[in-house]
Amino acid sequence: EAAEKAASEAEQEVQGLNRRIQLLEEDLERSEERLQSATEKLEEASKAADESERGRKVLESRNVSDDERIDALEQQLKEAKYVAEDADRKYDEAARKLAITEVDLERAEARLEAAEAKIINLEEELTVVGANIKTLQVQNDQASQREDSYEETIRDLTQRLKDAENRATEAERTVSKLQKEVDRLEDELLSEKERYKAISDELDQTFAELAGY
Numbered sequence: 489e490a491a492e493k494a495a496s497e498a499e500q501e502v503q504g505l506n507r508r509i510q511l512l513e514e515d516l517e518r519s520e521e522r523l524q525s526a527t528e529k530l531e532e533a534s535k536a537a538d539e540s541e542r543g544r545k546v547l548e549s550r551n552v553s554d555d556e557r558i559d560a561l562e563q564q565l566k567e568a569k570y571v572a573e574d575a576d577r578k579y580d581e582a583a584r585k586l587a588i589t590e591v592d593l594e595r596a597e598a599r600l601e602a603a604e605a606k607i608i609n610l611e612e613e614l615t616v617v618g619a620n621i622k623t624l625q626v627q628n629d630q631a632s633q634r635e636d637s638y639e640e641t642i643r644d645l646t647q648r649l650k651d652a653e654n655r656a657t658e659a660e661r662t663v664s665k666l667q668k669e670v671d672r673l674e675d676e677l678l679s680e681k682e683r684y685k686a687i688s689d690e691l692d693q694t695f696a697e698l699a700g701y
Contacts, residue, residue: 505593512589516582523575532567 505596509586509589509593512582514587516579516586519575519578519582522571523579525577526568528572529571530565532568538562663674
């Protein structure tokens with residue numbers, strides 16, 4: 489953004505300098521026209537002065553004095569020279585300003601080129617950063633997929649663990665029931681053995697008594 493702003497400012501400065509150059513060139517053209525006009529007037533005045541000089545000589549040769557006309561022509565000649573000198577000064581000033589403006593224009597164009605080069609570099613860096621961001625996004629998506637897979641595996645293992653714990657609890661309850669049943673049967677067996685022993689003892693006693701008769 490800073491490079492674009494600098495480039496925009498440089499372009500505006502270049503446009504401003506181009507307008508200044510155009511104005512200076514127009515001013516220079518007008519100065520040249522005034523110089524041309526002054527030069528023509530100077531030539532006319534010089535011709536008039538020459539004619540005046542010839543006329544003066546003719547008048548002198550004729551013993552006729554026309555000092556006023558000579559003074560007027562000399563004054564016209566001075567004015568023409570002043571106009572020409574002023575036009576020269578303005579022309580030199582315009583040329584100097586034009587040279588300075590051209591230097592400023594070259595500097596502005598150099599800054600513009602530097603700004604454009606910086607914009608290109610920034611665009612290239614932006615492309616690289618964009619590619620890196622896309623790569624990171626892909627890696628992040630892959631990591632997210634792996635994380636989802638891990639979470640699914642954890643949920644599956646957790647469920648299997650719960651199922652195993654439930655089966656173990658059920659097995660423990662079944663074992664407890666079977667153990668109680670075994671204990672009951674053992675108690676019944678012991679009771680039957682005792683009852684059988686009592687009956688056997690009673691029979692033995694009965695047989696002994698019968699044998700005594």
